[in-house]
Structures are given as C-alpha cells and as structure tokens.
Amino acid sequence: MVYSNRSDRGHRHLLLFFMILAAWEAGSGQIHYSVPEESKHGTFVGRIAQDLGLEVAELVPRLFRVASKGHGDLLEVNLQNGILFVNSRIDREALCGRSAECSIHLEVIVDRPLQVFHVEVEVKDINDNPPVFPETKKRIIIAESRPPETRFPLDGASDADIGVNSALTYRIDPNDYFALDTQNNREQTSSLSLVLKKSLDREQIQEHSLLLTARDGGKPEMTGTVQLQIAILDVNDNAPEFDQFIYKVTVFENAVNGTLVIKLNATDLDEGTNGDIIYSFRRPVTPAVLNAFTINPNSGEIRTKGRLDFEEKKLYEISVEAIDKGNIPMAGHCTILVEVLDINDNIPQITITSLTLPVQEDAQVSTVIALISVSDRDSGANGQVTCTLTPQVPFKLVSTFKNYYSLVLDSALDRESVSHYTLVRRRASVPRGHY
Numbered sequence: 001m002v003y004s005n006r007s008d009r010g011h012r013h014l015l016l017f018f019m020i021l022a023a024w025e026a027g028s029g030q031i032h033y034s035v036p037e038e039s040k041h042g043t044f045v046g047r048i049a050q051d052l053g054l055e056v057a058e059l060v061p062r063l064f065r066v067a068s069k070g071h072g073d074l075l076e077v078n079l080q081n082g083i084l085f086v087n088s089r090i091d092r093e094a095l096c097g098r099s100a101e102c103s104i105h106l107e108v109i110v111d112r113p114l115q116v117f118h119v120e121v122e123v124k125d126i127n128d129n130p131p132v133f134p135e136t137k138k139r140i141i142i143a144e145s146r147p148p149e150t151r152f153p154l155d156g157a158s159d160a161d162i163g164v165n166s167a168l169t170y171r172i173d174p175n176d177y178f179a180l181d182t183q184n185n186r187e188q189t190s191s192l193s194l195v196l197k198k199s200l201d202r203e204q205i206q207e208h209s210l211l212l213t214a215r216d217g218g219k220p221e222m223t224g225t226v227q228l229q230i231a232i233l234d235v236n237d238n239a240p241e242f243d244q245f246i247y248k249v250t251v252f253e254n255a256v257n258g259t260l261v262i263k264l265n266a267t268d269l270d271e272g273t274n275g276d277i278i279y280s281f282r283r284p285v286t287p288a289v290l291n292a293f294t295i296n297p298n299s300g301e302i303r304t305k306g307r308l309d310f311e312e313k314k315l316y317e318i319s320v321e322a323i324d325k326g327n328i329p330m331a332g333h334c335t336i337l338v339e340v341l342d343i344n345d346n347i348p349q350i351t352i353t354s355l356t357l358p359v360q361e362d363a364q365v366s367t368v369i370a371l372i373s374v375s376d377r378d379s380g381a382n383g384q385v386t387c388t389l390t391p392q393v394p395f396k397l398v399s400t401f402k403n404y405y406s407l408v409l410d411s412a413l414d415r416e417s418v419s420h421y422t423l424v425r426r427r428a429s430v431p432r433g434h435y
Contacts, residue, residue, distance in 0.1 A: 037092035049082025127218025131157035145237035157214035236326030264300035266322035
C-alpha cells in the first residue's frame with residue numbers, strides 16, 4: 001500500500017521536497033562479474049565505480065550503497081577506490097546447491113541524484129568437495145548359486161560440486177569374479193552395479209574384499225572410497241525379482257498423507273517360505289526418503305508420509321529390496337524415481353527497496369516514487385509474476401529489470417482534488433501467479 005498523509009509536515013516534508021526536485025536518473029543495463037568460490041577476503045572482483053561511470057570521489061557524498069538480498073556481506077565496495085571485493089567466505093554449494101547457475105545479485109544505489117544499477121556476480125565452482133559414499137564399509141551377501149551376469153546394486157558416491165567437478169567415474173580392485181557397471185539416465189542419476197563375472201565357490205573363497213573408488217573430473221581430481229565385504233553363502237537359489245530395474249512415477253506436492261505412489265510386485269520362483277517376500281527400503285535410507293514415504297512390508301505399497309514440497313525437493317530416488325524368508329534370505333532390488341510436481345502454492349513476495357513519501361503536488365511526470373522487487377518460489381508458469389496497480393491513478397509501473405519495477409508518476413497531481421492514493425495489490429484468477 002502506498003499513501004500520502006497530508007498531516008506529515010515540518011522538517012521531513014521540506015527535506016523530501018528538495019530530494020524530489022533533484023534530477024532523477026535511472027541506472028540502465030547490467031554489469032556482470034565472476035569470482036571463484038572460496039576466494040580469500042579482499043579478492044578483487046571488479047572496478048564497480050569505473051564500470052558504472054561514477055567518480056570515486058563522489059561515492060561518499062552521493063551516499064553510494066550496495067544491497068544484496070539474502071546474501072549478507074559476501075561482497076563489499078571499497079569507497080576509497082571504487083573496487084568491489086570479496087568480504088567473507090563464499091561457498092557456492094551453500095549458496096546455490098547443485099544449481100548449474102549461481103549468481104549474487106547486487107542492487108547499487110546512489111543518491112543526489114538517485115540512480116539504481118543492477119550488478120550480477122557469477123560464483124564459479126571449484127573442485128573443493130571430494131566424492132563421498134554413504135558408508136565406509138559395505139557388506140554384501142551373495143549365494144554361491146547365483147549365476148554369472150547377476151547384478152548387485154551399489155550405492156554410488158555423491159559430490160557437492162557441479163559440472164565436470166562432480167562427474168564421477170568408478171573402479172574396483174582387479175579381480176576374477178566381479179566387474180562394475182554404471183548406467184546413467186536422463187534424470188542425471190546413475191545406477192551402479194556389481195556384476196558377477198564367473199561362478200562362485202564358497203568352499204574355495206568364503207569372502208571377497210574389494211575397494212571401490214570414485215574419482216571426480218576436477219583438476220586436480222579428488223577421490224572417495226568404500227570397502228566392499230562380499231560374503232558367499234549357500235542355499236535358497238532363487239531371489240525375488242522385480243519386472244523393472246528402475247520405476248518412474250510422479251506425485252503432486254499437495255498429495256494428502258497416505259497417497260499411493262506405487263505398488264511393487266516382486267516374484268520369487270521358490271515355494272513356501274523361500275518364496276514369501278518382505279519389502280523394505282534398502283539401507284542406508286536417507287532422512288529425506290524416511291520423512292516423505294512409507295513402504296508396506298507385505299504388499300509392497302509405497303505411500304506418502306508427511307508433506308511434500310516441490311520448492312524443497314523435486315526428485316526422490318528410493319532404493320527398495322524384496323527379501324524372501326528362506327533360511328538364507330535372498331534379495332531382489334529396484335529403484336523408484338519419484339518426481340514431485342509443482343502446484344501454485346506460493347504467493348508472490350513484494351519488497352519495496354526504496355520509497356519516497358510524501359509526493360509533492362508539483363512533482364514532475366516520470367518522478368520515481370518507489371523501487372519494487374517481486375519473487376515467487378514456484379516454478380514455470382506458477383512462478384511467473386506480473387504487477388498491476390489500481391486503475392485510474394496517476395502512477396504507473398515501469399519494468400527496470402527482471403522482476404524489478406519502478407513506481408513512477410504518470411500524470412500531474414492535484415492535491416485539491418485528491419489528497420492521497422491507495423495502491424492495492426490485485427490477484428487475478430489465472431493459473432500462473434499474477435499480482
């Protein structure tokens with residue numbers, strides 16, 4: 001809401017009067033810089049004053065200041081030389097997670113006269129995170145009757161970096177019995193499996209110990225390891241099998257508690273207890289999966305639990321195993337990729353960066369009254385926001401940058417006719433957010 005209080009007089013009124021009479025010049029365009037993450041304090045980013053066409057000597061008198069929404073004091077400007085520099089530790093992974101693009105948006109404001117500039121500082125990824133496996137040791141139980149080419153799923157490593165710095169390759173110690181197989185899919189997840197190359201003989205070798213190593217693509221590369229302890233057992237020569245190795249399903253983020261996601265159906269060729277199957281999440285289970293889903297051990301039904309939020313997590317990878325009740329249990333495995341679908345459940349957020357009140361009756365047309373920014377956490381059309389004003393008012397909104405607007409005077413004011421205006425946000429009944 002924007003309004004003018006006709007009782008607001010005195011010194012504040014006079015000060016604002018002279019500010020409005022000053023020349024208004026709106027900053028145009030955008031300056032781009034880049035800086036590697038983890039740069040030391042004082043690292044040079046750019047000659048911001050020079051690039052904006054400002055004299056260093058006028059920075060202090062003109063009240064030069066920098067606003068960075070949500071990013072604190074990561075970057076700062078030396079007012080003595082007009083240089084933008086790194087002020088505190090920038091952790092790209094903490095700032096943007098696994099997003100391919102990561103930038104800090106700065107809004108540079110100078111007064112006398114008022115100017116606004118937009119500066120984008122791209123944060124470059126460095127290879128500062130090694131691959132990490134969920135466990136340091138992994139115990140695998142394999143019946144000696146399993147035939148060659150049988151696959152045993154492994155938990156791959158994760159790397160907090162992006163791009164080539166997070167591109168992982170795997171290898172295991174050379175041996176006669178096992179090989180690695182990695183399959184990538186369009187969801188950018190990988191299925192890592194241990195493949196049996198030749199028949200096992202428990203009487204010859206009761207346990208195999210192999211070191212699994214993950215290497216990233218950074219320079220220099222970083223590695224992570226897990227020790228595979230493979231125990232060889234007898235008996236129960238048929239394991240439960242799923243009809244697919246990977247299932248892909250979708251669920252809306254507003255799904256109610258207990259919504260059925262998928263009903264799994266593994267089969268076992270054995271009879272009696274050797275063919276009875278118990279379903280469970282394969283360990284280790286991530287907290288995200290435990291908080292969002294449950295699995296019925298008897299029916300294989302996976303249902304929602306708690307609240308899903310597309311803005312927090314868009315894709316869940318759930319590893320499931322089906323274990324029979326044989327004297328020496330055998331297991332089948334599958335992976336369910338659950339895609340969370342967005343709904344329009346977040347209202348646009350409006351922030352007024354700078355506000356000039358009250359407005360003088362003789363203010364010139366095109367005088368900037370306020371600087372406004374809007375945002376919406378939803379995605380796609382649900383996250384696209386436009387701004388409108390109450391009709392028949394002498395103001396208009398001018399888009400100065402993506403999701404940034406200036407509220408400017410559109411026609412002459414007449415205080416004797418109207419002493420104040422109330423500008424109301426309006427929401428339109430359309431699928432995408434509209435304010």
